Amino acid sequence: MKTGPWTRKGLAALVAVAAALVFTPAVGAQATPTSSPRIINGADGAEGSYPYLVSLLQPGVYEKHGAFDAQFCAGTLTTPTTVVTAAHCMVDPRTGRFLAADDMIVGIGPDLNSPRLRVVPVAQVTVDPDYRPRLAENDVAVLVLGAPVTDVPVLAPVTPEEATTLTAVGAQVRVVGWGNTSTTTKQFPATFKVGTLIVFPDGACGSGQEFTVGGVVFKGFGSEKADAAFMVCAAGATSAGRIIDACQGDSGGPLIGGDGPAARLVGVVSWGNDCATSFPGVYTRVSAIRDFLQSMGAVPAPPAAPTQPPSLSVVPEPAALRIDFTPPSDAAEVSAYAATVVDPATGQSWNCFASPRKDGTGGCTVDGLVDGTSYEVTGIAGTPYGDSPAAVPVTAAPNPAAIAGRIVKVTALSNGRARFRVSPSLGAGLTVNTVNCRPVAGEGVRSGTISGATAIVRGLRPVRYVCVVHAENAAGASTSEPVRVTGRR
Numbered sequence: 001m002k003t004g005p006w007t008r009k010g011l012a013a014l015v016a017v018a019a020a021l022v023f024t025p026a027v028g029a030q031a032t033p034t035s036s037p038r039i040i041n042g043a044d045g046a047e048g049s050y051p052y053l054v055s056l057l058q059p060g061v062y063e064k065h066g067a068f069d070a071q072f073c074a075g076t077l078t079t080p081t082t083v084v085t086a087a088h089c090m091v092d093p094r095t096g097r098f099l100a101a102d103d104m105i106v107g108i109g110p111d112l113n114s115p116r117l118r119v120v121p122v123a124q125v126t127v128d129p130d131y132r133p134r135l136a137e138n139d140v141a142v143l144v145l146g147a148p149v150t151d152v153p154v155l156a157p158v159t160p161e162e163a164t165t166l167t168a169v170g171a172q173v174r175v176v177g178w179g180n181t182s183t184t185t186k187q188f189p190a191t192f193k194v195g196t197l198i199v200f201p202d203g204a205c206g207s208g209q210e211f212t213v214g215g216v217v218f219k220g221f222g223s224e225k226a227d228a229a230f231m232v233c234a235a236g237a238t239s240a241g242r243i244i245d246a247c248q249g250d251s252g253g254p255l256i257g258g259d260g261p262a263a264r265l266v267g268v269v270s271w272g273n274d275c276a277t278s279f280p281g282v283y284t285r286v287s288a289i290r291d292f293l294q295s296m297g298a299v300p301a302p303p304a305a306p307t308q309p310p311s312l313s314v315v316p317e318p319a320a321l322r323i324d325f326t327p328p329s330d331a332a333e334v335s336a337y338a339a340t341v342v343d344p345a346t347g348q349s350w351n352c353f354a355s356p357r358k359d360g361t362g363g364c365t366v367d368g369l370v371d372g373t374s375y376e377v378t379g380i381a382g383t384p385y386g387d388s389p390a391a392v393p394v395t396a397a398p399n400p401a402a403i404a405g406r407i408v409k410v411t412a413l414s415n416g417r418a419r420f421r422v423s424p425s426l427g428a429g430l431t432v433n434t435v436n437c438r439p440v441a442g443e444g445v446r447s448g449t450i451s452g453a454t455a456i457v458r459g460l461r462p463v464r465y466v467c468v469v470h471a472e473n474a475a476g477a478s479t480s481e482p483v484r485v486t487g488r489r
Contacts, residue, residue, distance in 0.1 A: 045110055045192040050176050052077040052155040053192060053254060055107035056089060057119065062105060067112040067119075068190055074177045074253030075106070076155050076265050080148040082298040083122075084157065085252030086268050086284065087131040087141045101125050106145060108152060112178060113190040121146035128292045137230045139270045139284045141252075142296040155254060156300050158264035163287035166257030166266050167232055171199045173257045173266060175234075175281070179250030183275050188249055195244040197236040197255075200280050202228035211280075213237050219278050230288050232267045235280040247275035255283045305386025306331040312339075314377050314396040316429065317475045320367035321377060321396055323352065327360040328381050328388045337362045339379040341369070342393075369398045372428065401476025402427035404469040405450075407435065407483045416460045416487055421453055425471035432472035437465040437485060460487030 055071045062070035075085035083106055090099045101122040109117040124144035131138045158166055165171070175195045181187045203209030204220030205228040211218050214237030226233065232255065236244030246253070246269050255267030267283030286293070293299050306328035315322040323339040337354040352364035369375065374397045381388040405423035412418050420435045435455040437446045440463070448455035450469070457467070465487060469480040 043194050045194050051152050053176050057105050057107050059105050067107050067117050071178055073251045076254040078154055078298045079300050080150050081145050083143040084298055085141050087127045087139045089252040090127050090141045111191045136271050138289055140268055140289050142298045155265045157286050157293050158266045160287045167199050169201045173197050173255050175246050175255050177250030177253035180247040197234040200233040205231055205233035216241055218280055230285055232283045232285045233280040243276040245276040245281050303332050303385045306388040309389045309391040310381040312379055312391045312394050314394050315474050316399045318400040319369050319398050320365050322365045324363040333383055334381045336382040341366045342376045371398050399428035399475055402471040402473040404471040404478045404480040406480045410485050412488045417458050420455045422469050427473045429473045434470050436470050437467040440464040462487050
């Protein structure tokens, strides 16, 4: 865990200065060292995981040597415009001054050596006004980015209610970062590492209580060192008894509780008694500084009910109306649709309900209606955060499926034409009403649209055809009995 903005190349020379300025960071080696090529005894970060993890880089070093040498701390993208990091990362260990926005840039991407690493300027740096360096209380700062990052998932800070479970004693949490992976030398990874930790009881984070994880007995910090009201203590152990911990370079990075959509930022890498020792690592308790994060706009706005209605498409069916829904444009998640059909003449109403499909659309049918009667149809989309406004009413009338008329008489004409006299096709809203003729042997259907009671079919060759009336409407389609016809030149 670095306590200030230094490059990896200059780390050893600045350790003593940093320790004198603030508090005892995780710097140096433990008495019985263990070494592993990862966040001390953690695991490699998988491609695409933890996309909200960002690196803090020194601009000048980045321009000359690249992100690997320029990285000095980590942070968490909590909204498209804000990064949460540690306050002590904002202290220059050589001068003790707080860093300004132009003293850093933010790197987005898992591999510090990758040409695909994206950098974003910082527009504003704000350290929690209640930050107490000597005691490491409220060790948090918020960076406002110079340009929004809208294509990267964010990690929401935990609420006090969520923290009750996510930071309970024994809860599993994860720490990620590019920090030192060795307790004896400087071994910094280009791609971030992941450590799985266990949350310690409050007594180990201010009352000196010991706690055992994976067969390893850890000592607890006394009240002169830690305060559980502001801090979370956590550490892990491998099956072989090796301690899992963050180290220099991980400062400001996230401590993550929960999984998938329920994952939350529960802590910020703050300090420790060296790296991977018999003491746990210490993290700023995010639930304790949530008010500051909210004041800085670093907490995503909670999802709200949609302000737009769903789109409706009404399809007439025999004695029924089918209502198809498209979700509101501003709905993050639709849990159900409800349609209401009203007879304006009587005031009688009917309802139907639909669950959304994978693509968010849905549909349901109201039956028991009267063909040819006009009804008003509207509907809403229900979400976990509230219902949408009702859609503008659509007027529609049920109607039976089309019933094709029949061919009454055929008159052969010259030039490959034939006139068909037909009986009327039935059904409201006909979209197709034609006479279709297909050769008895071969291909090539010839069609003529029915106008009134007559259709002219052209292009008939002197071969035998099978001709039918074909009718369609929104409720269905049908075809008449076939009639055999021979074309003429």
